[in-house]
Amino acid sequence: MTTTQPPSQLPGFEVEPGSLNPLADARLAVELDTGDMILNMGPQHPATHGTLRLVVRLDGERVIAADPVIGYMHRGYEKLTEFRTYPQITTLINRIDWLSSFANEVPFIHAAEQLMGIEAPQRAQHIRTLLTELSRIATIYLFLGEMGLQVGALTPAFWGFRDREHVLNLIEGATGGRFHPNFNRIGGVKDDLPWGWIVECRAAMKRILDGCDDFEDVLVGNEIFQARTRGVGIIPAELGAAYGVSGANLRASGVDWDLRRDGKPYLSYNELDFKVWTHQDGDSFARYWVRLQETRESVRMVLQLLDGLASGPVMAKVPRIIKVPAGEVWVETENPLGQMGYYVVSKGAIGPFRVKIRSASFSNVSILPWLLRGLYVPDVVTVLGSLYFILGDIDR
């Protein structure tokens, strides 16, 4: 078509002169109309903490639908536990949530102890609580650093990895394993704490507290960080609870719920004085803030435990070959990522008949399709980072 002709004389466009402008608008709208774009994030993407695949449908830069595809890290835990004895399963379940391995062992060992009617000695309980809190610090510290990485600040990631090493050294010194301690036994823990460990632990806790102050100065007080995270990915409290979101993600939405305080008593948390932090906003910033305060609270707990560490044996009397009497038990604990529980069914053999694992991350990411709708693409990374899931914990 040529431009010399007036638009009303174009073939197929016989319109009255007064209605020309709406038609031009319509044609413009048709020309500028964009189809939806499918963006595939993962399974290998640095922001997905492993192998989460996210299929995102975009309109321009806005997400109109997000679909998490999980299962790339499914290792069949619930089936494998049927072919292992109880001590062997401890080795295996270390690797469900690989950042907080020690915290994974505790609920399973508790379940077995409850079925057998064994109570671990008080010193063993204290050591367990110590190491659980240390693994919580190590886990959340990685988050505190990586969250900066997700919004474009590289330095906090280095700090997170640097200071985390001090905690890992402690775990290694006590258990022999940096990552997977496998330190719990049915009826107690494997060994007592080594000489000099408590002094080192105090020094490391001071470093951790200093590091928390650094994070607070550099990230929480940073305007750019606040602009990237405030108001992004808001989880309403009721909806979050309905989706099964737990842990710090739910506490950041204002729900005052912590299994260490509110659940069935386990370990020695009822002897400790600690505060459960909540935040009213429910956005990514609130999740960061709550976890930062939780790290400080964990340090407080560790120091309290070091002050009042009970003396005595670390193992109760258990038979050489562990056979768990028939029965069923459900044990849930507050893990660094949220509520983690094991439903153990025993038929009196050396291994369990069936183990159902409730892991926190699986429920935490189930809110992603709802949460990501309407966000911009860079905010997707922020939300993924702030939800803080571990793929092994999702897929098991």
Added chain:
Amino acid sequence: MGLVEKGVLSRKPLKPVTWLLNYSRKYSLWMFQWGLACCAIEMGAALASPRFDMMRLGVIPFPASPRQADLIVISGTVTDKMVPAIKRLYEQMPDPKYVISMGSCANCGGPYWDSYSVTKGVDQVIPVDIYIPGCPPRPEALLDAVVMLQERIQQEGLGNDELVARWRGEPVEVV
């Protein structure tokens, strides 16, 4: 690759040229990190923590895509669902390419030796140059593996049949 078939590398190059080429290659390894499971965190510690600092060995992490990478580190449990993606991204890497299999899971299945969904070793899918044992291996072990790989790259001859095969991406048996 024209360089191999009819270029300077089709006949045996001079020794200093070989040395120089290998020297430059071994200190500019672009590493595509395939973080899968627990080992990925140890790999992250080796890369990002100031304590281990892998970049001082000439390894450059975070290439934008596998098409820019020389080295791939498979760190973690390889599941059957993941295998097609690993194969595809490995094929996208330009030759010569090297593979480090990190951790027991990537080596042989590790603690999931009887799992129904875990591939028993990534070497069933792609050829592996260096295996790192451990569950997970310490970051120092990964640094050691990189140094071993660099020694190996330095000793590779250019122009012989093995190298042509290596540059074409075929697995080479090293005695």
